[in-house]
Every structure is written in structure tokens, then in C-alpha cells.
Amino acid sequence: MKLIPSSAQDLATVSALIAExxxxxxxxxxxxxxxxxxxxxxPDDVVPAxxxxxxxxxxEVHGVITYYHxxxxxxxxxxxxxxxxxxxxxxxxxxxxxxxxxxxLGCERHSTRADGAVTLEPVYxxxxxxxxxxVQIGEKLHARVTPARLQSLLAHVADTAEVAP
Amino acid sequence: MTAVTFxxxxxxxxxxxxxxxxxxxxxxxxxxxxxxxxxxxxGSRGLFWLEPLVEVATPAGRVAYGPVAPEDVPALFDAGWxxxxxxxxxxxxxxxxxxLALQERLTFRRMGxxxxxxxxxxEAHDGWAGLRRASxxxxxxxxxxxxxSGLRGRGGAAFPAGIKWKxxxxxxxxxxxxVCNADEGDSGTFSDRMTMEGDPYMLIEGMAIAGLAVGAxxxxxxxxxxxxxxxxxxxxxxxxxxxxxxxxxxxxGHGRAFRLEVRKxxxxxVCGEETAMLESIEGKRGVVRAKPPLPALEGLFxxxxxxxxxxxxxxxxxVLARGADFYRHFGVGRSxxxxxxxxxxxVKQGGLVEKAFGLTLRELLYGFGAGTRxxxxxxxxxxxxxxxxxxxxxxxxxxxxxxxxxxxxxxVGHGGIVVHDDTADMAALARYAMEFCALESCGxxxxxxxxxxxxxxxxxxxxxxxxxxxxxxLLRDLCDTMLGGSLCAMGGMTPYPVLSALDxxxxxxxxxPPSEKAA
Numbered sequence: 001m002k003l004i005p006s007s008a009q010d011l012a013t014v015s016a017l018i019a020e021x022x023x024x025x026x027x028x029x030x031x032x033x034x035x036x037x038x039x040x041x042x043p044d045d046v047v048p049a050x051x052x053x054x055x056x057x058x059x060e061v062h063g064v065i066t067y068y069h070x071x072x073x074x075x076x077x078x079x080x081x082x083x084x085x086x087x088x089x090x091x092x093x094x095x096x097x098x099x100x101x102x103x104x105l106g107c108e109r110h111s112t113r114a115d116g117a118v119t120l121e122p123v124y125x126x127x128x129x130x131x132x133x134x135v136q137i138g139e140k141l142h143a144r145v146t147p148a149r150l151q152s153l154l155a156h157v158a159d160t161a162e163v164a165p
Numbered sequence: 166m167t168a169v170t171f172x173x174x175x176x177x178x179x180x181x182x183x184x185x186x187x188x189x190x191x192x193x194x195x196x197x198x199x200x201x202x203x204x205x206x207x208g209s210r211g212l213f214w215l216e217p218l219v220e221v222a223t224p225a226g227r228v229a230y231g232p233v234a235p236e237d238v239p240a241l242f243d244a245g246w247x248x249x250x251x252x253x254x255x256x257x258x259x260x261x262x263x264x265l266a267l268q269e270r271l272t273f274r275r276m277g278x279x280x281x282x283x284x285x286x287x288e289a290h291d292g293w294a295g296l297r298r299a300s301x302x303x304x305x306x307x308x309x310x311x312x313x314s315g316l317r318g319r320g321g322a323a324f325p326a327g328i329k330w331k332x333x334x335x336x337x338x339x340x341x342x343x344v345c346n347a348d349e350g351d352s353g354t355f356s357d358r359m360t361m362e363g364d365p366y367m368l369i370e371g372m373a374i375a376g377l378a379v380g381a382x383x384x385x386x387x388x389x390x391x392x393x394x395x396x397x398x399x400x401x402x403x404x405x406x407x408x409x410x411x412x413x414x415x416x417x418g419h420g421r422a423f424r425l426e427v428r429k430x431x432x433x434x435v436c437g438e439e440t441a442m443l444e445s446i447e448g449k450r451g452v453v454r455a456k457p458p459l460p461a462l463e464g465l466f467x468x469x470x471x472x473x474x475x476x477x478x479x480x481x482x483x484v485l486a487r488g489a490d491f492y493r494h495f496g497v498g499r500s501x502x503x504x505x506x507x508x509x510x511x512v513k514q515g516g517l518v519e520k521a522f523g524l525t526l527r528e529l530l531y532g533f534g535a536g537t538r539x540x541x542x543x544x545x546x547x548x549x550x551x552x553x554x555x556x557x558x559x560x561x562x563x564x565x566x567x568x569x570x571x572x573x574x575x576x577v578g579h580g581g582i583v584v585h586d587d588t589a590d591m592a593a594l595a596r597y598a599m600e601f602c603a604l605e606s607c608g609x610x611x612x613x614x615x616x617x618x619x620x621x622x623x624x625x626x627x628x629x630x631x632x633x634x635x636x637x638x639l640l641r642d643l644c645d646t647m648l649g650g651s652l653c654a655m656g657g658m659t660p661y662p663v664l665s666a667l668d669x670x671x672x673x674x675x676x677x678p679p680s681e682k683a684a
Contacts, residue, residue: 130515
């Protein structure tokens with residue numbers, strides 16, 4: 001795991017978020033969400049400050065971050081592609097879509113492509129089960145996705161990656 | 166000239182097939198033609214195969230067109246859809262579409278009709294009637310009403326809601342809580358999502374009634390992180406309901422307090438288990454608690470807590486507004502009322518079907534669903550989420566009610582129904598059930614944590630290796646341990662899909678059907 005120290009600005013952002021959330025009952029999850037919303041992930045070097053503020057051990061905070069699939073310890077790619085693997089999507093070709101995404105993006109599931117352009121993740125249910133298969137790219141949901149449609153959606157993601165520095 | 170009203174849903178499932186683009190196209194085309202239009206972003210009617218389903222208000226009622234693509238919009242105006250004109254995408258008056266007309270929508274009666282965040286719309290469609298009645302009743306009377314209605318937990322466990330409420334009401338504590346379980350992680354289910362995105366005040370009203378009934382002044386809605394639209398809509402609805410006096414220190418002006426807050430989950434399926442959810446709200450790893458103590462007595466932050474699913478709480482307003490007798494009259498046996506069934510997967514007409522308990526799976530699959538989307542024969546139907554059994558065709562005429570399903574080793578659960586056609590590989594789906602359990606197990610109990618991984622391995626040995634029958638014996642033994650020895654439904658019910666796949670589709674495991682024992 002790469003250790004890139006957080007910038008002073010990021011640390012200041014986290015301090016402000018800690019101040020905002022620390023007195024809330026059960027503050028840890030709302031605080032971790034706020035940090036990830038602001039920074040895109042929860043860097044390891046903000047864990048001690050969070051632990052201190054909430055009266056927890058660093059191990060407890062680390063344990064929570066690593067327990068939940070949603071929290072990231074490393075920055076994701078510039079675009080996150082999620083393909084649903086749950087049963088309703090499997091019934092309509094979801095597994096094939098995930099395999100296709102791996103090939104088209106040149107990126108295995110659960111990983112970020114070397115150029116940092118894209119992260120590919122399986123997801124377990126986007127709640128679009130009557131319009132399966134479903135894919136989420138960034139914030140945008142897509143349902144009734146055919147292989148051709150996925151290819152054209154991903155072409156945009158991949159093109160963006162090619163022109164990026 | 167008065168503006169023509171168009172309804173374009175803002176439900177996630179409509180957005181995911183381009184509803185925003187359609188709304189923009191309607192506005193642009195109308196502007197170009199000099200037509201005055203007003204576009205309401207309603208919830209979805211739940212006819213998802215027709216989304217984006219655009220409705221036009223006409224003197225004859227709302228007329229439906231769908232599925233509409235942005236490029237269809239000019240031709241629809243040419244056809245005069247602003248006056249309900251004929252077009253290939255026209256389905257007539259929305260409420261007369263058979264899929265909708267044949268339903269018994271009690272909980273979902275406003276769904277897709279109203280603008281989800283409009284307090285005026287909610288009020289105009291019987292909103293707050295249940296809370297207004299409850300705020301003039303004693304807590305005991307509210308609990309009795311809910312008990313008498315026969316309403317049972319819609320999350321899947323089907324525990325009588327009134328009994329749970331009575332336990333919390335009877336507990337003495339300085340602080341009590343109402344927690345809504347909106348961690349709808351089951352594949353094939355979306356009724357909670359639709360409720361929060363499409364009729365959020367209904368859930369708020371139900372939770373406020375629960376608060377009054379048990380003496381809780383604080384409530385939490387625990388919503389999956391995979392549902393950002395639901396999180397945003399609920400937060401805004403809570404803000405507006407509080408400003409309007411339906412939440413806060415003086416609910417409906419009767420001097421009792423109830424406040425509500427959304428808590429966003431973080432992608433752990435097992436947090437749909439109620440005690441894991443409490444741990445998560447408390448800021449911990451979502452690890453299942455051993456029971457007792459019951460959460461009703463020692464729940465959130467150690468205080469007495471009502472925990473109900475979204476649909477249970479969202480059904481409480483109609484129970485209070487129309488009375489327990491009205492509600493319990495629907496359904497069969499001990500399954501009173503209605504369930505919003507969710508038809509999903511490989512089905513031609515997927516969507517939400519609210520019906521009284523007692524209809525059959527065959528009616529849902531063919532009457533409402535119209536068979537598979539692929540046009541191939543239906544092979545397997547999983548009822549009740551990823552932990553529900555695959556129901557074979559021999560059981561498709563059984564009534565959908567909790568006891569009838571339990572009698573043959575299946576569950577109605579949260580009412581999710583996932584259809585697979587004859588290309589489905591049931592051994593692969595059984596393996597997937599074990600894989601999913603291994604991925605999502607909280608790790609507290611051994612049968613679930615380790616049994617699921619051993620389950621994947623033994624299924625691989627059945628499908629690939631020699632000594633199949635010996636391995637089948639091992640798998641059954643393992644499933645027995647998981648069923649009997651797991652702390653919660655995660656490990657305890659994963660054997661349902663696995664064993665039902667093995668029992669009813671042995672050929673997919675490479676086993677000759679004649680060796681199958683009677684199901």
C-alpha cells in the first residue's frame with residue numbers, strides 16, 4: 001500500500017469535520033462518510049486524529065474502516081465503474097457485463113488501472129432489480145445495460161484516460 | 166392557455182434509463198413549439214419495464230406513454246400527446262393499465278401519483294391522517310390498533326409489529342428509540358428504495374406514530390450507501406416535515422416530541438440484521454449481537470428500541486387512518502394485509518406488485534410478469550432475497566403467505582422475486598450463495614464465517630470432482646450445521662438457496678435426478 005502523506009489542507013479539512021461530528025451519538029460512521037466525501041478516501045494518517053477525538057483506539061477506527069466495503073483507504077481511479085453481481089442482474093447477463101468491463105478497460109475487478117484512470121468494482125445490488133442488469137459509473141446509474149451499451153459507456157471512460165496526462 | 170402537466174418520474178430506476186434526459190427533451194421541445202408545460206417529477210408507478218413512463222394530465226385522467234426516449238419526444242408532440250393523442254408508446258389511462266388496475270395498493274397508494282417532496286401533495290392524498298388520529302390516542306390504544314391489524318414485520322422475519330411495540334412501550338427508560346431498517350441489501354428487492362424516493366413522508370409518518378406509541382423521542386433511518394437518491398430525499402423530507410411541525414418538539418401540536426435522523430450505512434450486507442445495524446449506528450463494526458437481550462429492551466445505545474423495516478413502518482399510517490379492521494381484512498390465514506411484491510430479474514414486466522397475501526407465484530410470474538424477458542422458459546424463481554429458497558414449479562400454485570411458504574422450507578421474506586430462465590446454472594447460483602455469505606459474513610460465529618468458505622469448496626468438488634455423492638453428503642451436513650448453529654440469518658439461511666438448488670436441480674450439479682429424495 002502506497003504511503004502518500006495527506007496534505008496540510010486535507011488534514012485541516014479533517015480537523016474541521018471532526019469538530020463538526022465529534023459530539024454526535026455514534027459519530028464514527030457519519031465522520032468517516034464526511035471525510036470520504038471530502039477527500040475521496042479515508043487516508044491512514046488521519047486515523048490517529050479521529051481515534052483521539054472520539055476516545056477510541058486507532059485499532060478500533062482501523063477495524064471499522066476495513067470492515068465496511070464502502071470505505072476506501074486509497075484514492076480510487078478518476079472514474080469508478082461498478083457492475084452489479086447480485087442475482088437479479090446475473091439473471092440478465094450481469095456476470096458477462098463484468099467480464100466485458102474487465103476486458104474493455106484492461107482492469108481487473110477490485111482494482112485501479114495502473115494509469116489511475118478507472119477503478120472497477122463489483123457491487124451487490126443497486127436496487128434496480130426489475131431493470132437489470134445495472135451499472136453505476138461515477139454518480140450515474142444505468143439500467144437494462146446491454147454489452148453494446150456498456151461498451152459505449154466505457155469508451156468514454158477509457159478515452160478520457162488516454163488523453164489524461 | 167393553461168399549462169399541460171407532464172409527469173416524469175425521479176425514481177432511481179427511471180433516472181437509470183434516462184428520465185432526466187426525457188424531462189429536458191420535453192421542456193426543450195415544448196419551448197420550441199411555444200407550448201406551456203409544467204413538468205412534475207413524481208415517484209415511479211413501479212411499472213419498470215415502461216420507464217421512463219411519462220404521464221400527461223388530460224380530462225380523462227393521466228395518460229401513460231412509455232418507455233420514452235428523448236428522441237421520441239418530437240414525434241409524441243406531433244401525435245398530440247399533450248391532449249392524450251394516439252401513439253405507439255401510448256398505454257391509455259395509467260390507472261387502467263392491467264398491471265396496476267389488478268393490484269391492491271394500500272401502502273403504495275400514492276406511489277407515482279405525487280411529487281415525493283410536496284407536503285401539499287401528501288396532504289391532499291390522505292397524508293398525515295394516521296398521525297393526526299394517533300396523536301389524539303393513548304400509547305396503549307395505538308399499540309392495540311397495530312396489534313389488531315395483524316401487521317407483521319415486512320423485513321422478512323414476519324414478527325407481529327404490535328407485540329414488539331408493546332414490549333418497548335412497557336419498558337421503562339429515560340430514552341427510547343425507533344430505528345428504521347432501510348438497509349435493503351437483498352437482490353430483487355426495491356420496495357424500500359421506492360418508498361424513500363417516492364413517498365418519504367409516509368415513512369416519516371409511520372415512524373412518528375411508532376414514537377408516540379412506545380414513548381420514543383428519537384428515530385434513526387439506517388439507509389444503504391448504495392441508495393444515494395433515497396438518502397438525499399429522506400434528508401430533505403425530514404427537514405420539510407420538521408419545519409411543518411410533523412416532527413420536532415411538538416408533533417402535530419400535541420406536545421409530544423419525535424425527532425428523526427438519517428444514518429448512512431457503508432456497504433455491509435449483514436448490517437440488515439437488526440443487531441448488526443445497531444452496532445453500525447453506534448459507530449462500530451457491524452457485528453451481530455447475541456440475543457437476548459432483545460433490542461426491544463436493550464437496543465440502540467443500550468436503550469429500549471423499536472426496530473422495523475421500511476415497509477412495516479410505512480404501512481402503519483394506513484392502519485391508523487383506515488383502522489385495524491380495514492387492514493386485517495386483506496390477506497389469508499395469519500398473513501394479514503398486503504405485501505409489495507417485487508418482480509425482478511429475467512421477467513418481461515418487472516416491477517412492484519402490491520397484493521393481499523394469498524396470491525400465487527404463478528399469478529405473479531405470468532399474470533403480472535408476462536413470463537421471461539428473454540422469452541425462454543422460466544427455470545427457477547428465488548423468493549425472499551439471496552437467503553431465500555429457489556421455488557420449483559411444483560410449488561408455484563401455493564398461496565404466498567408466511568406459513569404456507571415456511572411449510573415447504575421456503576420464505577416469503579421481503580417479497581423479492583428473482584426470475585431465471587432455462588440458461589441459469591443452478592450449481593453456479595448455489596456456489597454464488599456460499600461465496601456471497603463468505604464475503605459478507607460478519608465473522609462472529611464459526612458456521613457462517615468458515616462454513617461459507619468450505620461451502621464454496623465442496624460445491625466445486627461436487628461439480629468438478631469424483632465422489633460426487635460423498636461430497637453431496639458433506640454439503641448437506643455442512644448446511645445442517647449452518648442452519649442450526651449460526652447466530653443470525655446470514656449463515657442460518659444461506660443453506661436455503663443452496664439446498665433448494667441441489668434438491669430441485671440436481672442435474673446442474675452433475676447428479677442424476679433419480680437419486681433425489683422427495684422435496
